[in-house]
Every structure is written in structure tokens, then in C-alpha cells.
Amino acid sequence: MADSLFAQLIGLCAGVLLLSAVLLVWRRTRSGNIRLLSLQGTTLAVLVAMIGLHRTSVETLAVAGLVMFLKGYLLPTLLARSALRSDVDRDAPVINPTAALLLVALLAILAYVVSRPLASLGSGPTTQVVPVGMTLVLIGFMLLATGRHAISQLIGFLVLDNGIATVAFLASGGVPLVVELGVLIDVLLVVLILRVLTGRIQTEYGATDLDDLTELRG
Amino acid sequence: MNVDAIFLAFLQMVVMVILTPLLIGIMRQVRNRLEGRVGPGILQPWRDLRKLFAKEPLRAPGMSWVQSVGPILLMISSLSVCALIPLVSTIHSRLIPGDLFVVVSILLLGTVALALVGLDAGTAFGGMGSSRHMTIAAMVEPTVLVAIYALSIPIGSSALGAIVRARIADPSSIISLVSLLALVALGIATMAETSRMPVDNPSTHLELTMVHEAMVLESSGRDLAWLELGSWLRLGALLGLIGSLLLPWGMATQPTILEIFLGLFMLIVKLFGLGALLSGMEVFLAKLRLFRVPELLAGSFVIALLAVIASYLLEVS
Amino acid sequence: MNSIAAALVAQVVFAALAVVLALVLPEQRRALWCGVTISAIGVAGALTGISALAGGRGGIRIPISLPISALKFEPQQLGALFMVVVGAVGAITAIYAIGYAHGPANSRTSWIALAIFLTAMQLVPASADVVSFLLVWELMAISSTVLVLTEYRHRDQVRSAALWYSVMTQLSFVLIVLGFAILAKQSGNITFASISAMHSHRSSIAFVLLIVGFAIKAGIVPLHIWLPRAHPEAPSHVSALMSAAMVKLGVYGAVLVGTQLLPSGPSWWGLLILVLGGLSALYGILQASVAVDLKRLLAYSTTENIGLIFISLGAALLLRSSGLGHVADYALVSGLLLVVAHAAFKTLLFLGAGAVLSATGEGDLDKLGGLGSRMPVTSATFAVGALGAAALPVTAGFVGEWVLFQALIHGAKSSDRLLAVVMPLSVAVVALTAGLALMTFVKAFGITFLGRARSAGAQGAKEVGFAMKLGMVLGATAVVGLGLIPGRLGIQTSTLTGRDSINITSMGGISLTKISATLNPVALLILAAATAIPVLVQSIFAARRSPRRRVDLAWGSGGMRSSPKMQYTATSYAEPLSRIFDDVLKPDRDIVMTPSAESQYLVERVRFRQQVTDIFEVRFYLPAVKWFDRIGIAARRMQNGRIQVYLSYSFAALIVVLIMAVL
């Protein structure tokens, strides 16, 4: 594949990732967010696939497939399942969307600043867009810290994880396979556990609103 | 030298035992005369003592061995003080230099004995007297020490004999500011320690104002005799000390018969003179309220301290 | 394995033996055997000290797995003196404890703790490097805390006393660790030898840290706060050990720092110690003079005595720094003499207080009285102890204060304005302290043992058993013995100062050669005896002529009204004094008048209550505790249970760290 095309496609994917993240911050209907999440996962998979094609390494392509299955399909569906159980679809965030979006802008700038040293990892289209991954990480963290609801925290966690994966693939074309597998499985397990816990919380508290989970203080 | 010193020490003891009752007699007589009364004559204290030794002491329930041991302890301390301080002569044994601190602490031993006697009977007034007595003693001790400390600085020794000898050698030091301040402080301390006016009224019969009398209230017979004689000796000794510091001339510096007799004579003159002076003053003094006494003592303490500091600063300039 | 090492090992072996005995023996046999073994520990410690004072060297080393040099226990001259003191006190108190310990004080725990406590105390002055010092120091602290807690079931104050004690002790530990760490860094090694080997350096921070740290342990005002709480609550033999031995180790630390680790300091170092000492001496004796609880009185008098010792130490440093070396030596000697003297008479006094406590069940002076006839041995020995505490001849306390006075009056070098002001003031402070001490101990002895019983407990008191009497008699012997022939000890202490500036006189007295002052207690005794002869003869003659007559009522200014209630109590005895020092003591008094039913002008009963609190506690410590509580409660909001808040902590940390990383 031609380098120029590759660079454009990479840029495109990065753009989509960033856009989906910003939309996640903006829109607060849970079902919509989950769809955005699957979109993000898919885009990530595409990104990986393109890197694989560019490097012509089967391993990476396999990983791309795995990512597609996991982040594009499995995790969003799991989330959707547990989201169905809870009645309310809207989620009032701790801070209002405007402030959140401004915060996102700041985080993006921060991400660019802190990933300045990473630019030295080598020229080429991939390293140029590493900051996007950083931004995703920070946005994910922000979603986590502002989510008022179990599901929205899960979403935030997954965005953060996507961000890390993005950085991983962009900066280094993916860590060794065994580590990669371990990572994916761990993420899966964590999400499963959180889902189980959400279920139990649902049964205990009748809702999955995190404001109820403040009995342990001091 | 040592033998002479010991001999002189015992001489001083004997002389003081003979003189102090007379001293008390003279003081009372002077007072009586000044107040326009005839008075019993100066031998009355001797008669009192003889009477008391003849009477049987009473022992109330609750009284312990302290009642009989205390007075003797007081006597011992008073006599030892008389032996240790320079009265007739400035010669002191090398074994027991009349060290300032030793003398003061032996005096205090007597004070303690007196206070314990007061507490022993377990009556209200005994305790009251002893409490007041100890409070005053506690306040007096620093004054005495600091005052004599002030006098001892020029000599650089705390032996009283040495101090007096130095003053004989250099009379000008007596009328120096330091020595005058120190002597004033010492005088006030003496009045307080020996419970004279204005701290205590020796001839009061009103229990609530008593200090010394309240302590001996329960004692009788020979116990009382010892207590009285002991306290008189303390007064005599302190007056004698002031005398030797104020007018050291004529005190024996060599153990020759002549000098000793001269010293004796001077001692008698000084004692009786000072006694008369003291009781003369007492006529014109009113007893202080007990809670005003600390002010007096604090004042005397400050004077003593000034004396010390002055002595340094004067030496510097 | 030379003699000293053997003796050190012997102490540890005895301690282990005592622990085993305490564990295996049944309750009724425990006291005897444990007591004997523990006093053996004490004897072993004293012997170690003596042989080290005699110039013996040697010790034991214990390697540890951390890369820091091995633990070394090698007593030097100075430490050896304190080992003797601690060992002797330990031996006497252990013998006493055989008779005293019963109930919780006879439990396994408290015997084990006692053994460890004594051993640790003896090893503190033996330790030759910082880490082992700190180790035994903390062992001493924790075992003594256990001992203070002995009677926690009976009184709830015991727990708070133990808490205060452990907190203050830990504070002192922290300060000492920091100070030693500074010195260790500067010298590059943790042994005392290497620290004192580095010359011409003055780390004022280290000095202040160490002095304050040791001052806490020594019960110096305003850090004394634990002492009047812990001493009364502990069993009496433990109070004796703590007050006579453990507190001394704080002094040991201060002396060690002032004379060996940091010998060449500026003059304000000495001044600092001097001021601390003066403050403690005055405040301690004031509190003691108005105290109504016997053991509390003794505790405050400990503060006073340590204050005097600090005065002499401070004077020594001050004089040395202003070039009066020989007088400085005398000041130091007086301090060490006072250490020994105080150990002797304070042991005795606490043991006596314990005897009174166990005989009457009352520690409150206002409920005692008239014990002199019921408990002759206790009262006689207590009287000796009181004489010592009042620094009257012929006791050990008097010798110490005499040397101190000599040093102070000769320490005034007129060219030095500082000395010219400080020395007389110190003389005045010491003199006032001595006067108040006199009053305090007349009160303590008179109210307890003279007069008539003020409570049923005092009425039915019986003399205590043999072991306790033996302990007290040994103590009294020490007090008088050291008071009569101080020469030997004086020479021993003067060798610690490097120059031998003290001679022993023909009568075993002490003579300060450099300033030509001599003290011959024996001669004084002979003089007193000589003067006593005529007095006694006259008394005997008079007694033959007119024997005593018993009357069934004291005159009491002529009344049937004189009931024991009418005696002066401890409170009323100290009343004039507490009025004089009202501003310092701030006692809270209240008078409740209950009028009779008929008319409010007829008063049925008047009850007067007066309580003297410790102003330092009220003004500084309790507010500090409140302040900490407020902070602690405020801090709980940090952890308010909201996961979003927690996550934002992490988020903030992430951002900060990232920025740090790229900057």
C-alpha cells in the first residue's frame, strides 16, 4: 500500500476515533453511547488491520480480527445487555456537557503536550497521530471520573482501554502477541466482572446509580 | 591550730548558752521600759528555764517520739551553729570550716525539728504554726544564701571565718554598697527566721496570729525549755553573725588569751547592743498580716540579689 | 569473653531465667523467686558498672542482617556510673517487690515486664552505638508502659496515663533518632566513639533535638506532662524504678550529648539546659509543695531534682564554653552526685509511699496521719529519705547540692557579664527550690506519719512485711552512707570529667582542691554528738526528777473540741504557699455553703474544695489534642465514599505526573 494513502487512512481512522470520543462526551443517552463505542472499537480494528497490511504481518492482522470481534462486537453487546436491565436511558453527568467539552479541549492540548517526546519514536504516519490515543486515554478517564452510572463508567473504562490500544499500535505496532492476548482477555474479564457486579448491585439497590454506593466513608 | 579551733568552738557554744537568755532578758526589758512598764528584769529567762526543767512534760494521745526528740534536735542544731560561725574568733578548724551552706543547712535542720514538733500533737494550731513557719523559712532561705554569697564574692570562699577575716583586713569593704545591701537583707531574714516583729509577735497570746508560739503550744516541761533555749540560741547566733560581719574588729584572729578575751568582750557588747536596738525598733513596728510577709521577704531577696549583681558590676568597673 | 562481657551476658541470662520462672511458677511462689532473680539482674548490672568504672573494658556484639554495623554493648566510664545506679536501684526495688507485689502486680506479665525493663535500663548506658542504644531505649519504654498499665482494671486513669506516657516517650524517641541520625551522617559511622571523635563541629539542630528528646524522658518542664500521671498510677516499686532509674537515663543521654558527643558547643547550649533546669526545678517543687497525693508529690519532686541536675549540667557547659574548665568540672560532678543521691532517696521515698499505700489503702495525704507509731520502720526510713530530698545534712542530697553551690559561687567570673547574671540567679533558684523542698517534705512526712489518723484506713495500719522493710532499710543505708562518706564517689565522678579535681579527706569527706572547699560530714556528726551530750545529760536528769505524764487530750488551746478532723491537712498546710504562688499554680477553689433548714443565715455545713491542675497540661497539651481531633474529623471528608471523587484524585495525579514527566 502506498505510504501516502496509508498516512491518509491512518489520519482518517484517528479522526474517527477522536470524533467518537468527543461525541461520547457530548451525547448522554446510554444506547447511543454504546453504539458509538462499538464504532470506536471497529475503527480501532480497522486501524490495526491497516498497520498489519502496511507491515504485511499476519500476526497483526489476526490481532485486528480479535480486536474487531472483542471491542467492536462483544463488549458493546455485553454492555447493551446490562444497560437494557436498567430502566432509565438518560444519564445526567456530574458536570454538564458544555463544561465537559471545554475540558475535552484542554485534555486534548495536554495530550499533545505530553506526547511530544513520543514523536521521537520515529518518523512516519503512525507516530504522528499517537497524541490521538493519548487524548482518548484522558477522555476515557474523564468519562470515568464524571460518570454517575455504572454503565457510563464502564463505557469510560472501555474508551480509556481503546486509547491505550491505539497508542500501543500506533507507537509500536503492537506489543508481543502473548501480552496482547493477555491484555484482551484481562479487559474482557474485567468487563464481565463489572457486569456481574452491576447485576448484583441492581438486585441489591434496585438501581445502578453510583450515588447510592457511598456507605463506606472515612 | 586545730585544737585551738575546737576549743574556741566549744567556748563559743558555752558563752552563747550563757549569754542568749540574758540577751532575751535585755530585749524584753528594753521593750518594757520603752512601753513604760517596769519589767521582770533581765534574769527572767533564766528563771523560766529553771522552772520549765523542773516541771513534768505532758504527753497527749497521738504524740510520738518526735515530741521529745524534736526539741533536742533543735538544741543540737542551734549549738552546732554557735560553734561553727565566727563569734568570738575567726579561727576555724580545717576539719569543719564554718562553711556558709553547711551553717544554713544546720539551721534549717533546727527549723524542721521545730515544725515537726508543731505537727506532732495533731491539733489545729500546731499545724497552723508549723505551716506558716515552713512557708516563711522557704522564703527566707534564698535571701540568706544570696546575701552571704554577695559577701563571699570578693574573697572567693564561702567560709564565714574567711569572710570576716577579710573584712578585718580591709574595713573599707564593710561600708561598701554591696556589704550594706547584703547586711540589710540579712537583717530582715534574721527577723523572719527567728520570728520577731514584724513577721511574728513573740509576745502574742492570740493563737490566730501566732507562728512560733503556735508550734510550741502543745509542748511543756523540759521539751518547752529546750525549744525556748534553742530558739533563743538561733536568735543570738544570727545577731552575733550580723555583728561580726558589721563590726568585725576585736575578734580573735590568733588563739592568744588576750585576743580571746577581747573577742568575748566585743561579742557581749555587740550582742546586747544589737538586741537592744532590735527590740527598740520592734516597739515602733506593727505585725504584718501573714499574707503581706512574702512581700517583705521578696523585698529582702531582691536587695540581696542586687547586692550580688552590684558586687560584680562594681568589680568590673 | 572477659569479665564485663560475662557480666553483661549474665544479666540477659538472669532476665531469661526470670521470664521462665514467671511463666512456670504458681502465683504464691512466683513473687519470691522472680524477685530474687530480678534483683540478681540488678546486682549483675551494678557489678558490670563497677568493673567498668575500675577501668575494665570489653563487651558483646550482636550482628544484624541489615547492612548497618553490629549492635555493640561496651560500657564506658560515664555509662558505667549509670549502670551502677540503675543496678542498685533495681536490686533494692526487686527485693521490695517480693513483699509488695500482689494481685495484678504479681501477674506473669508484670514480672516478665519488670525483668525486661530492668535489663533494658542497664543496657542503655552500656550500649556503644546508636542503633543498640535506640533498641534498648525502646525496649525500656515499652516494658515500662506495660508496667504502668498493671492496674488498668481498677482505675481508668491508668489507661490515659499509659497513653500519655507512651506518646511522650515515642516523641522523645523520634527526636533522639533524628538527632542521632544527623550525628551519624556527619561522622559517617554510628558508634558513639566515632561521633565523639570528630572534633570542632557543632550541629545545633542535632543538639537541640537530642536535648529535648532526652529532656522528655527526664521529665523536664514543659515536657514533664507524662511523669505526674504515670508515677502515681504505676505500682510503687515500678514508680521507684521509673523515677529513680529510668528518668536518670534521660539525664545520662543529656550528659552524653553535652560532654562527649557534642563537647564544644556555643554558650547558649549550656544556657538552654540551665534555663530548662531552672524552670523544672521551680515549677516541679511548687507543684510538689501543693500536691495532696503522696506519689504525685514525689513525682513532681522528681521533676524538681532532675531540674537541679540539669542546672548543674547546663552550668557545666556554660562554664566550659567561657573558659572556666575546673569549675565546670565541679558543676558536672555535682550533677552526677545529685544523680546518685536522687536515685537513692527517691527509691526510698517511693518504696515508703508504697508501704503506706499497701498498709492503709490511701495515697491521699488528707486521709493519712499518725502512722509514725504504727509503722516505725517505714516512718524512720521515710524520714531519712525526706531529709535527703530536702538536701539536709548528713544525707547524699546535701553533698550534691553543696558541691553545686560551690561550683555556682566560684563560677562567677566577673569579666563575663553573662555569668555575672546567670550564676547568682541560679544560686537564687536553687536556694528557693531547696527552701520549698524543705517545706514539701516536712509536709509529706509530718502529715503522713505525725498527728492523728484522718481515716479508718490510717487508723488500722500495720507495719509492712520483712522484704519491704529490708528494701527500705537498704535504701536508707544508701542515703546516709553516701551522705557520710561521699569522698570515694566524688573521686569516681571527678575522673569522669577527665581531670581529677577532687580529693578524699581523712574522714572520708570530699574536698574540692581547685577551689579549696571541704566538706566533712563525719566531723559534723561528731560535733553534733559532742553538743548532744550535755543536752541529753540534762534531759536525763530532768526526766529522773519529773517523768512524763500522760494526759488524755492535747491542750489544743483548751478545748474538748479537738477531733482529728481539726488537724491541719496537707491542703491547708500548703495553703499559704499556694496563695503566694496563685498566679503560677492557678488552683481552682470552690466553697459550698449549705444553710440550715431554719434560716439561710445559719450555716449547716461549709465544704471547701481546692484542686491544683498542671497549667502546661491545660494550656498546651489538651488544646493540641483538640486541634488534632478537629483535623482528623475534617480529614474524613477526603474519603467521602463517592467513587467519582476517588477517580478524580487518580486523574489529577495522572495529569500532574505527566506534566512532571514532560517538563
Add this chain to the structure above:
Amino acid sequence: MDNLLLIPLAACLLLAGATATFRAPWLNRFAGIIASGGVLVCGVSALVSVMAHGPLSAAGGGLRADALSAFMLTVVGSVGLNSTWGGLVSKQDAHRGTWVYQTLVTLFLGTMSLAVLADNLGVMWVAIEATTVTTAFLVGYQSTRRSLEAAWKYVVIGSVGVAIAFLGIVLIYAATLSSGTPTLSWVSLHSSNLAVDPAVIKVAVALAILGFATKAGLAPMHSWLPDAHSQSPAPVSGLMSGVLLSVAFYAILRVQAIAGSVLGAGFVRWLLIGGGILSMLVSAALIWAQKDLKRMLAYSSIEHMGIVAVAAGIGGRLAIAAAMLHVLVHGLAKSSAFVLAGRITTAEGTTEIGALRSLLERRPGLTNPFLAAMVALVGLPPFALFFTEVAIVFAGFRSGLPMVMIAFAFLILINFVGLVRHSTLMVFGKSERSNVGNIVDSSWHGSRISIIAALSASIVVPFLMGFGHVLARISDLLAVSR
């Protein structure tokens, strides 16, 4: 000999599998004990052979045991043994449900062993994340509202933190990639001749340390810790406080070593010292007015991790040796304290400090060892934490950090006061509830051998010279090589 390293992992997996499948009663009771015993044996023998002839490696270099790993394996084994044995349930309590518990505990031990044995940073990361996975349900085991809440917070905050750590590891890998030899093996990373870009490594290390610090319970990422440790069953609390924190800290040490060989000491030192002091401050502030016994112990764990962090920040032979000793002894003491606290609170039916009174009179059997454990935890002799804390102070002054050390010492003091205050109140304080005043129960409510052994071990350890060599070896291993 090298395959020794496979044993703990295999044993744990097999036991877990067996317990999950057969659910035999004896497995339901002893699986954890057997597993931790096995880990302990392997750890000690690995330590011996490492000291004798150098590092071991197995599974094609995937598993590697140098002195540090072997030591940590020993710590995992010993503390695990203490907790599991101390938490041994009686036969009748071993109902059918406990197989889940035992399986998870066994897996937990396995994952921790993997974390300390893995040579590859990635694998180490996976293992540490796996500990979160295995412990999540253990924290929520009692499935009360509070335990669920604790579990949720634990999983979310913990896995987020570890995810950040993964980002750091990814960047490290990327850095090596640019240097031509892509690797995550610690050995090759630690060999200082690796030409990597310090700027990248700096960011990477910062992220990795921050992430692992979350698991290690360092402030300000500590917030999950008191909830999780107070809600999980006592043995699990013991395990988590005693070793899980230390295993996470082990990861920090590894990363620090890499950073040291690339960046030098400075940056990470201040990161660790800052975190450590902050943790001690947090624990001091929150212990002071603490109301819950188990939370108090949890905060004291935060304090001790802070102490270890400061020591690691100081670096150098003495500090590192002290830190290692501290990790071991704190593990033993804290697990004993947690187990005993668990028994006390179950016996009393409350964890409220305000409701626990005069324990020594009423439950001497439980309270005496608890007191001993507390004495050990506040750093008093004869327990080894005294030596380590003193040594850390001295090391700090030696490497020229006086102000830090003064703060350190005073924070230790404040923590001491808080702990002693509450403990004395619970143990000696007069009981308000008159009706409970009269019970006297001197039984131990469970096995005592392990606790006695653990406490006496934490006394004698500083005097074992062989141990000294191990500590020396470890501090050489972690020594900053430039």
C-alpha cells in the same frame, strides 16, 4: 532445578482446578493452605539456589528468579500461609459454597507468584491485572451492600490504574523498538547499554509507576484500599494487605530499576518519596479519627506502603535492604493483625472501635496476640519493623534528605499515636455495655500456630545473617547502575 519455578504456578492452577471440579470437603478447607505452603517451599528453595548459584530461569526465559523474585515468592508464600492457615474454617463451616472461595484464593496466590516470577514486564502486568480479577469476587464475597460497593470501587479504580500502567509498559516497549531491539524482558531492559530515548522512558516510567502505585495503595490512588480491605473476609484482607500491595510494589521496584539505568535516580526518587510521604500523611489523618477497626488496619497498610516507597525512593544498600525486610515483616504482622481482628469482630459482632471495649479482660486469648501484632505494626522492638524504620531514617540522612526524613519521622509518630490511641481504648478501655462486661473467653477461635510462628519470625528475622546476604544481593540487584 530451574523448573522449580514452574511448581508454584502449576500447583496453584491444579489445586484451583481440582477444587473447582471435585469440591471435596478437605480441598474446600485446605486448598489455600496447601497452595501457599507449596509457594513458600518453592520460594525458600529458589532463594537458597539463587544465593548458591545465581538466577534461575524456566519456560524459555519467560520465568526468571533472581534474588528479588525468590524473596518476593517467599514473602507471598509465608504471608499466604499465615493468612490462609489463620483463616482456616472449621469442618462444619466448610459448607458447599466455600469451594469458590478456596478456588479464588488459590488462583490469587498463583497470579501473585506469576507476577513476581515473570521476567517479561508485559506478563508481569497481565499477572497483576489478573490479581484484580481473582480478588474482585473475594472482596465481594460476603455480597452485602457494603462488600459490593467495595468490590465495585476496587475493580474500577484498580483496573483503571493498572491500565495506565500498561500504557507505560507499551511506551517502554515502543522506546526499545526505536532502539532496534524490541523487548519487554526486564533483564535486557535493565542492562544499561540499551540505547533508548530517555524522554520517552521518563513518560513511560511515570505512567507505569503511577499505575502500579494504584495497586500498591499509595496516595492519592489509595482510595479503594480501605473499602476493599475492610469488606473482604479477614484472610483475604490479610493477603491483600500483606502481599498484594507488596507485589504491586515489586513491579514498581522493577520499573524503578529500569528508569535508574536509563535516567538515573532523580525523577523516580521524587515520585516515590512524594507518594510515600503523601500516603503516610493520608493514613495519619484518617487513622486519627477512625471509627472502624478493619479500616484502621487498612490505613496502617497505606502508611507502611508509604514507608516502603520512601525507602525505595532513598535507594542505596541500607534503604533497599530495610525496605525488603519491611515488606516481609509488615506482611507477617499485618496478616496476623487482620486475621485476629477478624476473629475479634466476629466474636463481638461489630467492627466499630466505639463498641469494642475492655477486650483484654473479656477475650484474652484473642487480644494478647492482637496486641503483639499491633506493637509490631507501630514499629516497636523487639519486632523487626523497629530496625527497618530506624535504618530508613539513617539512610535518608546519609543520602542527604534531612527535611524528608524529619517529615517521615513525625508522620510515623502521628500514625503511632492514632493507632495506640484506638488500640488502648479497645483493649483496656472500660466497657460501656454493662451486659458484655462479664464474659471471659480465652479461646483463640481458630489455629494459633501460624500466628505465633509469624510473630516470632518477625522478631528473629533481623538477626538471621543468611538473610542479610539475601538483602545485600537484592540491593545490589536494584542498584542504580549509572
